Amino acid sequence: MNQAIAPVRVASSRTASAASVFPELEQVTVSKYRRAATSKSVLGFLDGVRNAAQERKNHVRTTVMSFRNMHEYGDLLVRYLETRKSVFIDRLHWNVPQADGMEFDQYDTPFCRWVVLHEFGKILGAVRLLPTTASCGVYTYMLRDAQKGLLADLPTDVLFFEAPQNPRIWEASRFFITDAVSSAVRSQVQKKLFEAMAITARNNGASSIIGIVPSVWSRWARRLNVGATPIGSQFSIEGTSSQAVLFQTRSVKAT
Numbered sequence: 001m002n003q004a005i006a007p008v009r010v011a012s013s014r015t016a017s018a019a020s021v022f023p024e025l026e027q028v029t030v031s032k033y034r035r036a037a038t039s040k041s042v043l044g045f046l047d048g049v050r051n052a053a054q055e056r057k058n059h060v061r062t063t064v065m066s067f068r069n070m071h072e073y074g075d076l077l078v079r080y081l082e083t084r085k086s087v088f089i090d091r092l093h094w095n096v097p098q099a100d101g102m103e104f105d106q107y108d109t110p111f112c113r114w115v116v117l118h119e120f121g122k123i124l125g126a127v128r129l130l131p132t133t134a135s136c137g138v139y140t141y142m143l144r145d146a147q148k149g150l151l152a153d154l155p156t157d158v159l160f161f162e163a164p165q166n167p168r169i170w171e172a173s174r175f176f177i178t179d180a181v182s183s184a185v186r187s188q189v190q191k192k193l194f195e196a197m198a199i200t201a202r203n204n205g206a207s208s209i210i211g212i213v214p215s216v217w218s219r220w221a222r223r224l225n226v227g228a229t230p231i232g233s234q235f236s237i238e239g240t241s242s243q244a245v246l247f248q249t250r251s252v253k254a255t
Helices: 016-021 030-039 042-060 076-091 142-147 186-201 217-224
Strands: 061-064 113-119 123-129 169-177 208-214 233-237 241-247
Touching: 061 076, 061 186, 076 113, 076 123, 076 169, 113 186, 123 186, 123 241, 142 169, 142 208, 169 186, 186 241, 217 241
Parallel strands: 169 208
Antiparallel strands: 061 113, 113 123, 123 169, 208 241, 233 241
């Protein structure tokens, strides 16, 4: 079964090896700054809390990988594909290929770009982008292949119109945010991932992105201030109501 972007949450664990490589950061607590506030001011206390939040935000890195540059990022691609397995196979039980603890499919080719958010070696979220002009054997991209009847778990009427093959239109799939991201900053990380996705698509000549998302997308998009247009009827995937949508890359503004 092949499906496209659907934000999901997955449990994560810290391995002993990761703990030995990446030192624990000092936890920032209110009490740490309360002591300073007694000798300074309430304003100084609030500034300290804001600065601590900003410091953590600055540790999140965005990496765009391809077959051309994957060697520059060590084992990041491996860890990304391992995280995909934990999300889509271990948690959601999708029937998709796996090998050596990694999830992949026929769309992970030199045509694609993997946009990955990570912090101190831990994958926080990611999305895969593929041009609608891609072609590898009998496959092109998910929405078009579904329309052609090549993907048994997706309907052939997934789009209202013939699937485009246009260098200015890219498809997004395998979108996820992990539970390594706390609920307090989840919306910020989602927004950061959407910004990176839009910028990556624009840098590759795309003005529009299409993909399959949960039908509650409109509410989620409003929260992220992302405009989306439905381009297909609602249908069910593993009991989840989904729909194909399109949005313009310019609708996502970098912050």
